[in-house]
Amino acid sequence: MRVIWVLATLVVLVNAGTLKDPPKVRYDDYSVHRLSIRNKIQLSLINRLSELSDKFNVWKEYDEHSKQVDIMVSPAASRHFQLLLKLYGISSQLSIPNVQKLIDDEHVSSRDSGTFGWRQYHELAEIYEWLDNIVATYPTVTEEFSIGKSYEGRNIRGIKISHGANKPGIFIESNIHAREWITSATATWFINELLTSQKEEVRNLAESYDWYIIPVFNVDGFEYSHRSNRLWRKTRQPHATSKCIGVDGNRNFDSHFMENNGASADPCSETYAGEDPWSEPETKALADYLTSIKDKFDVYLSFHSYGQWLLSPYGHTAEEFPENYNDLLEIGAAFGSAIKNLVYSTDYVHGSTASVLYVASGSSVDWVFNELNKKVAYTIEFRDKGNFGFVLPPAQILANCEELMAGMVALIDKAHNLKYI
Ligand SMILES: [Zn+2]
Structure with a gap:
């Protein structure tokens, strides 16, 4: 494990030395879901998921006013996520199907003017x-x-x-x-x-x-x-x-x-x-x-x-x-x-x-x-x-x-x- 970690670090360092700008993080098929939370068990599941930061990223934490959470899910974790929602009885709404698409659109419109x-x-x-x-x-x-x-x-x-x-x-x-x-x-x-x-x-x-x-x-x-x-x-x-x-x-x-x-x-x-x-x-x-x-x-x-x-x-x-x-x-x-x-x-x-x-x-x-x-x-x-x-x-x-x-x-x-x- 340690050897792998050292190797991974070396790869990162070599990349950093050879490339001026490292490649941008991409969010292809990362989706954002609005979850309606009704009880503490459901909330504790979401809190545990949010600790797996490479798969899940909470965009908006739970609040008492809306009782909703916005969470971004990686495509690799998507199936597992849907199963968990079913298992815990959490109702959800897909708000953003593909985060990368929004980022690309934002970028396109920022290229057309120099002023x-x-x-x-x-x-x-x-x-x-x-x-x-x-x-x-x-x-x-x-x-x-x-x-x-x-x-x-x-x-x-x-x-x-x-x-x-x-x-x-x-x-x-x-x-x-x-x-x-x-x-x-x-x-x-x-x-x-x-x-x-x-x-x-x-x-x-x-x-x-x-x-x-x-x-x-x-x-x-x-x-x-x-x-x-x-x-x-x-x-x-x-x-x-x-x-x-x-x-x-x-x-x-x-x-x-x-x-x-x-x-x-x-x-x-x-x-x-x-x-x-x-x-x-x-x-x-x-x-x-x-x-x-x-x-x-x-x-x-x-x-x-x-x-x-x-x-x-x-x-x-x-x-x-x-x-x-x-x-x-x-x-x-x-x-x-x-x-x-x-x-x-x-x-x-x-x-x-x-x-x-x-x-x-x-x-x-x-x-x-x-x-x-x-x-x-x-x-x-x-x-x-x-x-x-x-x-x-x-x-x-x-x-x-x-x-x-x-x-x-x-x-x-x-x-x-x-x-x-
Ligand atoms: Zn802020």
């Missing part, structure tokens, strides 16, 4: 080049910042947009989960709108507040999701004791770390919290940066996909709620109905992460809320509800952006009325 825009997804280098242009074009109201470097040495860059000193601040962190490409696409669009839109409500947002926006936070993971594995989620730092790589950055913050099964201790899991809080240079850099400007912002938002949720603290427990939970619900309702009123009529559900979705400990939003005492902090889970999941077609980018803007205007307006900002 930056929002009808396609862009790689990190293109996003950074665009940021350079933005800062050069709007030098009086923009300021570039860097929170530090990733494990692989990339700069984690952000932009501050300000129309005058000492306005209340809003901080946006985006793409902490690498495969959630819609988040950085939406964040860059939002930056562009703040700078170029002539709409009164957008001008008001842009000019009344200081904006701090990091469009791609997990830079290593994002690059890897473009070059090697479209469905990569975590950071890219290896572990001493496991062949699996990376940590779920959004479980790595030092707030109720690893409490109530809100993260995994298994380095191969998609929700691995890391050995200790701040084990990842990225999360440490963000926490240090946020601490250094903690008097300059009042609202914190973290962009994710998918599921169409607006989630407030707490993530680590569904038994307790923040003191200002009623206000958080009121702001959430304003966000949701503003989006619902658009032509797309898209539904967003709001509430605390642990009570309407699932327990998730050590998130950035909970850390900012609990440790920096910023009482308006949300995770936004963008489109969709699972038809495309993480591989949201580029044709939906702009609609998602419009929804974010409508929701953001209402959210900030309500937070302002409630005197949080």
Whole structure:
């Protein structure tokens, strides 16, 4: 066994030495299924399957609201999977028959134009080049910042947009989960709108507040999701004791770390919290940066996909709620109905992460809320509800952006009325 392992490692090393870009991971005939879970036995089966990470990958964990799980199944495990569903009486619906087809379609539409825009997804280098242009074009109201470097040495860059000193601040962190490409696409669009839109409500947002926006936070993971594995989620730092790589950055913050099964201790899991809080240079850099400007912002938002949720603290427990939970619900309702009123009529559900979705400990939003005492902090889970999941077609980018803007205007307006900002 050991010899095989050493040989396999050698093959990988030789390949890495001879090929510039190793072949991309393919998802031919990988399917995604939406399972309806009715009891604990069914749920424990799904949890056990998700530990076999080469065959099964949970796209959306079980939540009390929908009582559904989205799980991706490899073609090799498909027959076994169908038998297990029958045996355990789990009803299922095929939502994506072939994941590779979605990835190929996404790629096709991203090849047809050389300019930056929002009808396609862009790689990190293109996003950074665009940021350079933005800062050069709007030098009086923009300021570039860097929170530090990733494990692989990339700069984690952000932009501050300000129309005058000492306005209340809003901080946006985006793409902490690498495969959630819609988040950085939406964040860059939002930056562009703040700078170029002539709409009164957008001008008001842009000019009344200081904006701090990091469009791609997990830079290593994002690059890897473009070059090697479209469905990569975590950071890219290896572990001493496991062949699996990376940590779920959004479980790595030092707030109720690893409490109530809100993260995994298994380095191969998609929700691995890391050995200790701040084990990842990225999360440490963000926490240090946020601490250094903690008097300059009042609202914190973290962009994710998918599921169409607006989630407030707490993530680590569904038994307790923040003191200002009623206000958080009121702001959430304003966000949701503003989006619902658009032509797309898209539904967003709001509430605390642990009570309407699932327990998730050590998130950035909970850390900012609990440790920096910023009482308006949300995770936004963008489109969709699972038809495309993480591989949201580029044709939906702009609609998602419009929804974010409508929701953001209402959210900030309500937070302002409630005197949080
Ligand atoms: Zn996410």
